[in-house]
Amino acid sequence: MKILVTYSSKTGNTKKLAEGIFNEIEAEDKVIMPINEVDKLDEYDTVLVGYWVDKAAPNAEAGKFMETLKGKNVGIFATLAFWPDSQHAWESLCNGEALVKENNKIIGKYICQGKLDEKIIAMFEKLPADNPHSVNDEKRKRYEIAKNHPTKADIAAAAELFKERLQAL
Ligand SMILES: Cc1cc2nc3c(=O)[nH]c(=O)nc-3n(C[C@H](O)[C@H](O)[C@H](O)COP(=O)(O)O)c2cc1C
Incomplete structure (x- = not known):
């Protein structure tokens, strides 16, 4: 089995998760690279692909x-700023799954929180109260919590999930 772990990451959260998964999965032949560097896709029978959530x-x-x-075994992982056990998070993951499931075998999917870019928070802080993205104390607390993610525990959980699913192939 030849495994490609690949990801898209703007501020590093998804990259960190990808690297954690890559380090833990057991495979004789495994490679990690960002999506924009992937060329010989035919070489891999299994692809673990990671993204950051953009509008769900x-x-x-x-x-x-x-x-x-x-025709690949595909694992999907993602990071988002909102709570990972929310409906929004699940939809964000299923929307990714929907892009691949017709032509591939989905082996697992995982999502966790990732720090929201400070620039975005600063932008949200300037919005009027009636804007859906305007900031309040509850959101500030969530942004504070998101700052620590992905945590070691997030990464370990993702790595364990994909390790098990690869063993099951
Ligand atoms: C343009 C934009 C749209 C986003 N949309 C969402 C969203 O719909 N839901 C959410 O929870 N987080 C959203 N986020 C937050 C990112 O998904 C999150 O911070 C992610 O961990 C960033 O990953 P990265 O560091 O790998 O780039 C958005 C961020 C940006 C910049």
Whole structure:
């Protein structure tokens, strides 16, 4: 089995998760690289692909890549700023799954929180109270918590999930 772990990451959260998964999975032949460096896709029978959530879906670069996958075992992982056990998080993961499931075998999927870019928070802070993205104390607390993610525990949980699913193949 030849495994590719690949990801799209703007501020490093998804990259950190990808590297943690890559380090823990047991495979004789495994490779990690960002999506924009992937060329010989035919060489891999198994692809673990990671994205950051952009409006409840994979970010554009990752989404485009995911649509090209065919005949692979595919694992999906993602990071988002909102709570990972929310409906929004689950939809964000399933929207990624929907891009690949017709032509591939989905082996597992995982999502966790990731720090929201300080620049985005600063932008949200300037919005009027009636804007859906305007900030309040509850959101500030969530942003504080998100700052620590992905944590070691997030990474360990993702790595364990994919380790088990690869063993099951
Ligand atoms: C343009 C944009 C859209 C985003 N949309 C969402 C979203 O719909 N839901 C959410 O929970 N987080 C959203 N986020 C937050 C990121 O998904 C999150 O911070 C992620 O961990 C960033 O990953 P990265 O460090 O790998 O780039 C958005 C961030 C940006 C910049």
